[in-house]
Amino acid sequence: MKLLLLHLSIFFSILFTSLPSSQSCTANDKNALLEIKKSLNNHPLLSSWNPQTDCCTGWSGVECTYGRVTYLTLSSKKFSGNIPPAVTKLRSLDTLFFKYSNFSGPIPDNISDLKNLTYLGLSENQLTGPIPGSLSQMPKLLAIHVNDNKLTGSIPNSFGSFVGNVPGLELSNNRLSGKIPESLSKHDFNVVFLSGNSFVGDGSMFFGRNKTTIQVDLSRNKFQFDLSKVKFARSILTLDLSQNQIFGKIPQQLTNLRLERFNVSYNRLCGKIPRGGFLQTSEPSAFSHNLCLCGIPLVKAC
Ligand SMILES: *[C@@H]1O[C@H](CO)[C@@H](O)[C@H](O)[C@H]1NC(C)=O
Ligand SMILES: *[C@@H]1O[C@H](CO)[C@@H](O)[C@H](O)[C@H]1NC(C)=O
Numbered sequence: 656m657k658l659l660l661l662h663l664s665i666f667f668s669i670l671f672t673s674l675p676s677s678q679s680c681t682a683n684d685k686n687a688l689l690e691i692k693k694s695l696n697n698h699p700l701l702s703s704w705n706p707q708t709d710c711c712t713g714w715s716g717v718e719c720t721y722g723r724v725t726y727l728t729l730s731s732k733k734f735s736g737n738i739p740p741a742v743t744k745l746r747s748l749d750t751l752f753f754k755y756s757n758f759s760g761p762i763p764d765n766i767s768d769l770k771n772l773t774y775l776g777l778s779e780n781q782l783t784g785p786i787p788g789s790l791s792q793m794p795k796l797l798a799i800h801v802n803d804n805k806l807t808g809s810i811p812n813s814f815g816s817f818v819g820n821v822p823g824l825e826l827s828n829n830r831l832s833g834k835i836p837e838s839l840s841k842h843d844f845n846v847v848f849l850s851g852n853s854f855v856g857d858g859s860m861f862f863g864r865n866k867t868t869i870q871v872d873l874s875r876n877k878f879q880f881d882l883s884k885v886k887f888a889r890s891i892l893t894l895d896l897s898q899n900q901i902f903g904k905i906p907q908q909l910t911n912l913r914l915e916r917f918n919v920s921y922n923r924l925c926g927k928i929p930r931g932g933f934l935q936t937s938e939p940s941a942f943s944h945n946l947c948l949c950g951i952p953l954v955k956a957c
């Protein structure tokens with residue numbers, strides 16, 4: 656009998672610890688969510704956020720782990736105004752996903768208080784102001800997705816020293832400008848999307864033979880650097896440098912790599928396209944509109 660009870664208690668402790676949502680929402684997180692609801696004028700889309708019920712059960716866009724809110728998504732063009740300040744009170748958040756919403760104003764500086772956040776997703780809103788330098792203080796961050804907003808300023812200097820992970824950067828289609836801090840060269844960014852901004856100067860700090868770069872898109876900016884000197888990681892799969900003011904030659908090293916996407920059109924490149932690898936089988940449009948590139952696949956002979 657004793658043994659049976661022991662087995663039963665083990666059974667129940669396994670049952671309950673393996674059902675994280677069975678634990679009810681902590682008061683702190685519930686209050687923060689209700690504050691968020693209030694700052695969104697108690698929007699009807701949040702009618703499931705009923706103060707009488709457990710915020711870990713049936714509140715739309717909310718997920719919990721052991722009674723703490725770890726996931727929050729607000730995705731509707733009907734959500735507007737500033738990012739609700741109370742999101743910074745959801746201390747256990749892992750994922751903040753406000754995509755396709757209509758939030759305006761700045762990204763709050765103290766969003767960096769969310770030390771467990773791995774994913775910051777604020778794409779496709781109307782956000783203005785700078786990218787907060789404090790984001791470099793978030794040790795677990797894996798991805799910063801703030802593309803398709805109206806952000807201004809440059810990449811913060813502090814992005815040369817992340818306290819933890821080096822996150823993927825998706826900053827495309829904003830109003831960002833200026834030079835990229837040289838200090839970023841010591842980091843190994845796997846994914847960098849800067850397309851459709853007004854960045855100037857050097858963009859080569861994202862590359863390096865010993866890195867584990869996978870995707871880099873610097874297209875549609877005003878970058879000016881010598882491509883001849885750039886060494887690429889063997890891991891790179893996507894390289895879009897089109898529509899900049901990049902000069903020099905196409906490096907021979909590219910003939911040894913296996914890129915899935917490649918575009919250097921609309922720059923100031925010169926010289927013969929090296930023979931080998933994917934280069935000759937690429938579309939001519941990947942090389943068009945340069946200063947004096949020549950050789951296959953371009954019609955212009957050298
Ligand atoms: C973050 O700052 C906003 C004001 O900018 C404030 O309302 C909010 O309470 C702050 N969050 C925390 C956790 O202190
Ligand atoms: C952050 O995550 C760790 C590991 O998952 C967890 O132990 C810790 O309690 C979390 N912190 C907060 C504030 O929830």
Ligand SMILES: *[C@@H]1O[C@H](CO)[C@@H](O)[C@H](O)[C@H]1NC(C)=O
Nearest residue numbers: 732733735736757758759781
């Ligand atoms: C988005 O917010 C702006 C104000 O920032 C407003 O003018 C516009 O109508 C809103 N769009 C939608 C689809 O609600």
Ligand SMILES: *[C@@H]1O[C@H](CO)[C@@H](O)[C@H](O)[C@H]1NC(C)=O
Nearest residue numbers: 840841862863864865866886
């Ligand atoms: C790359 O790694 C090799 C071998 O580990 C090393 O000899 C070389 O100095 C490194 N190059 C750079 C630029 O760090």
Ligand SMILES: *[C@@H]1O[C@H](CO)[C@@H](O)[C@H](O)[C@H]1NC(C)=O
Nearest residue numbers: 897898917918920938940941
């Ligand atoms: C390269 O980029 C240019 C300009 O953005 C575009 O017109 C062209 O179709 C692209 N070519 C390839 C192969 O991606």
